[in-house]
Amino acid sequence: MTAPPADSPTLGALLARRDLHLRLDGAGDPQTLARRIRGVHSSDLPDPTPFLAEDLALLTTGTQFLGVSDDRPYDDYVQRLRTRGIAALGFGTEVVRDGVPAGLAAACRAHGLPLFEVPYRTPFIAVARANAEAIAAEQYARRSWALSAQRALSLAALRTDGLRATLEELSRQLGTWVGLFDAAGSLAQEHPTGRIDPAVAAELREEVGTVLRRGARAGSALRIGDVPFSLQTLGRGGHLRGAIAVAADDLDQEARGIVVTVVAMAGLALEQQQSLTHARTALRAGLAASLSADEPALARRISRAVWGGFPSAPVVIGLTSAAATRRDDALEWLESTAGESSGALFFGRLDDGLLLLVPADRIGVLEELAGRFGIAVGTSNAAGLDGVSAALAQARVARDRGGDGLNGFDSVRGGILTLLDAEQARAIAAAELAPLLGHDAAEGTRLVETLRTWLDNDASHESAARALGVHRHTVRARLALVERVLGRDLTAFSTRAELWLSLQSLLWPREVAPAPGCPR
Numbered sequence: 077m078t079a080p081p082a083d084s085p086t087l088g089a090l091l092a093r094r095d096l097h098l099r100l101d102g103a104g105d106p107q108t109l110a111r112r113i114r115g116v117h118s119s120d121l122p123d124p125t126p127f128l129a130e131d132l133a134l135l136t137t138g139t140q141f142l143g144v145s146d147d148r149p150y151d152d153y154v155q156r157l158r159t160r161g162i163a164a165l166g167f168g169t170e171v172v173r174d175g176v177p178a179g180l181a182a183a184c185r186a187h188g189l190p191l192f193e194v195p196y197r198t199p200f201i202a203v204a205r206a207n208a209e210a211i212a213a214e215q216y217a218r219r220s221w222a223l224s225a226q227r228a229l230s231l232a233a234l235r236t237d238g239l240r241a242t243l244e245e246l247s248r249q250l251g252t253w254v255g256l257f258d259a260a261g262s263l264a265q266e267h268p269t270g271r272i273d274p275a276v277a278a279e280l281r282e283e284v285g286t287v288l289r290r291g292a293r294a295g296s297a298l299r300i301g302d303v304p305f306s307l308q309t310l311g312r313g314g315h316l317r318g319a320i321a322v323a324a325d326d327l328d329q330e331a332r333g334i335v336v337t338v339v340a341m342a343g344l345a346l347e348q349q350q351s352l353t354h355a356r357t358a359l360r361a362g363l364a365a366s367l368s369a370d371e372p373a374l375a376r377r378i379s380r381a382v383w384g385g386f387p388s389a390p391v392v393i394g395l396t397s398a399a400a401t402r403r404d405d406a407l408e409w410l411e412s413t414a415g416e417s418s419g420a421l422f423f424g425r426l427d428d429g430l431l432l433l434v435p436a437d438r439i440g441v442l443e444e445l446a447g448r449f450g451i452a453v454g455t456s457n458a459a460g461l462d463g464v465s466a467a468l469a470q471a472r473v474a475r476d477r478g479g480d481g482l483n484g485f486d487s488v489r490g491g492i493l494t495l496l497d498a499e500q501a502r503a504i505a506a507a508e509l510a511p512l513l514g515h516d517a518a519e520g521t522r523l524v525e526t527l528r529t530w531l532d533n534d535a536s537h538e539s540a541a542r543a544l545g546v547h548r549h550t551v552r553a554r555l556a557l558v559e560r561v562l563g564r565d566l567t568a569f570s571t572r573a574e575l576w577l578s579l580q581s582l583l584w585p586r587e588v589a590p591a592p593g594c595p596r
Contacts, residue, residue, distance in 0.1 A: 085210040087111050087133070087164050087190060093206050096198050098166070101181055101191040108190050111163050114211075116204035122149075123156055130161030133207065135200045137171040138180070147179035154183040165189055166203065170196035222330040225249040226337060239345045243267055243320075246338045250331060253323035256342070259316060260409030260448070261285030272323065276300045283307070284319050288405065291316060297325050308335065310343045315404065317346040357407075357425065364424025364431040367464045376461070384419040387435045390458035393467040394432030394442045395475050397452045401425050406449045413441060429475070431468065439482075446482045455484050505578035511561045523561065524579075526554040531576045535566075 088109030091098050114131040120139040121127075128134065134157065141149065157165060165184060167176045176193055184191035194203060228249065232241035239256075247254040247267035255272070256265040261284050263277065272280070279300045287294055287309060293316070295308045304325030311317035320339055327335065359382070366375040372386075379386050400406055410430075414421045421441055422433040434441050436458040446453040454475025456467035470485040478487070512523045526544060530551060533539035537555075541548040555566055564571045 085113050085207055085214055087113055089210055090133070090203070090207055091192060096203060096206060097195050098198070098203070099193045099195075101176065101193065102185065104190065111190075113163055113207050116166075116200075116207045118200045118204075122153070125156050125160040125162075128160055128162060131163045133164045133166060133203075134162050135166040135168060135194060135203060137168040138173050138177065141177060141180070142172065144177075144179070147182065150177065150179040150183040151186070154180070154187045154189050158187045158189050162189065165191050166194045166200075167191065168194045168196070168200065218328065218330040222333055225334045229334065229337060229341070233341055233345075239342060240265055242338055242341055242345075246322075246334065249334065250322065250324065250327075255280075255321045257281070257284045257288070257319045257321065258408045258412055259288060259311075259318050259405045260412070261288050261405070262409060262412055264318070264412060272303070273301075276303050280305060280321060284321065288316050288319060299325070306335070308339045310339060310346060317343065318408075356411075360422075360424035361426070362424075363422075364426055367424075367433070367461070368426065368431065368468050370462060370465045372461045372464065379422065383414065383422065386422050386461060387420055387433055387438070389460045390436045391433055391461065391467075392436050392439050392442070392458055393456040393464060393471045394430075394434070394453050395426070395428075395455075395468060395471040396430040396432065396445075397475065398428050400430050400449070400451045403449060403451070406445065406451060409448065410445065428472070433464075443482045446480075450480065452478065452480050453482050454478060455482065457485055501581040505582035508575070508578040509582060512558060515557075515561050521554070521557070523554060523558050526551060527558050527575065528579050530555060531572060531579065535572060 086109065088104070090096070090113060091100050091104075091109070112131055113133050114129065116133045116135060117124075117128060118135040119127065120136050122140045124134065140153075144150070154165070167173075167180065169175055176191065181191060183189075194200065228245050229242055232238065232245040235241040243254050243256055243265055244267045253271040254267050255263055258264045261281055263281060266272070283298060283300070284307065287296070287307065291314050293309050293311075293313045295306070298305050298307065303323055306322045306325055306327060307319055309316050309319045320335075320342060322335060324331075359378070363375040363379060366372065376386060410421070410423050410432075414423065420435060420438055424431050432442055432445075432453070439455065442453050442455060445451060452475055454471040454473065454477075456470035456474070459467035474483045474485040474487075477483070509524065512527065515521055516523055522544075526540070529543050530537070530540040533543060537548045537551045541551045544551065558564075559566055562575075564575070566572060566575075
């Protein structure tokens with residue numbers, strides 16, 4: 077067999093100690109030999125299990141088996157040890173028995189309990205001391221490793237790309253995959269790259285996103301397929317900055333300690349970046365204001381120097397709801413996406429939402445933003461950078477008139493008259509037309525119907541008369557009465573336009589029913 081390191085507190089390492097002269101009954105498979113021994117205890121009690129803990133090696137001289145004439149006591153004894161979680165049984169020979177009882181050896185093989193012989197010349201205390209020394213050596217080695225790892229991580233943190241270097245060093249020290257997720261749940265860094273299967277990586281992103289959306293600090297372990305992960309969030313509760321995932325679930329105390337150190341360092345680095353983020357946010361807001369005022373020259377120069385320039389025209393302007401300006405996860409996702417696609421996405425904060433600027437053929441980015449974060453986004457028709465204000469107005473209409481998700485201007489505009497369905501417009505229209513409605517109700521006249529028909533027929537008396545089935549002089553008389561009741565001059569275009577809009581707002585698309593008994 078291949079012996080594990082002598083300072084490893086395993087059954088294989090204990091058996092490999094030449095000074096102990098221990099002999100395993102049987103060949104011993106690698107899994108059995110790799111089992112950790114937490115301690116060595118000796119007892120000749122028929123049932124020592126109440127005084128034992130799991131993962132111990134039990135030593136006995138076999139006094140409890142004196143006078144045993146069949147195999148049943150051996151079988152019961154071994155079964156009790158297995159149930160208690162004993163790792164191995166050592167039998168001291170030449171004390172009570174010259175060799176290991178055949179019944180005991182058979183019972184150990186039947187129940188899968190490793191059995192080894194301890195010769196007379198090897199004191200039980202020597203076996204216990206050897207295991208204790210292995211445990212102490214392992215603990216010392218792990219503490220030394222932890223100190224060395226902490227030193228390496230500290231040096232990595234001092235580099236220009238401190239956060240990336242620290243995570244890379246953590247991956248090297250643990251010998252496993254390490255990933256950093258941003259506040260939106262996107263994988264921002266991984267070390268080494270491409271180690272995780274794409275399907276596992278996609279499911280891990282979903283799990284991390286779920287944890288981050290809860291908003292509470294958390295550390296958890298999960299398994300995706302056959303890959304275990306340890307997950308730790310970054311930042312304060314309610315203001316999580318991301319998460320670190322490590323592809324391992326059996327980290328010991330020292331390994332967990334350096335992970336905690338890296339989590340603290342990463343959290344501090346991300347918090348320190350906030351001032352820079354705030355400065356970038358203010359700069360973006362200033363550029364967005366310049367663009368919305370159709371003053372792109374200075375904004376274009378600054379953007380080229382800082383972010384690689386604005387998207388190439390033709391562009392589509394997007395506008396989010398105002399709530400999106402307070403979504404740190406959405407802002408970080410946009411920042412990450414803009415960084416990955418240099419010059420293909422610009423965003424900046426306005427008073428009523430985030431202005432988004434993408435090439436006309438990259439509108440899918442805005443759709444992903446709306447879907448990922450449940451944000452309403454209105455989009456304009458394609459435009460140039462010198463026409464952002466008009467495109468922004470289109471995006472605002474699309475956002476306000478559309479529902480959740482992405483809404484294009486063409487799909488929601490429906491004509492300017494659709495805007496007259498607002499409650500405020502109906503209130504103003506009702507006040508404007510109240511005198512005519514009151515006169516019709518009190519006197520049985522048809523002033524509202526006549527006015528609407530006349531306006532619908534381009535203020536033609538003859539056309540209105542035909543539509544109403546009356547003489548044109550009747551139409552003239554009724555319109556004169558309308559002028560007296562309202563105190564308005566119908567010859568003025570502005571008056572006719574205002575009254576027509578009031579009629580459309582108050583009655584559209586409903587038809588005006590004539591009052592009972594009204595003459596035609």
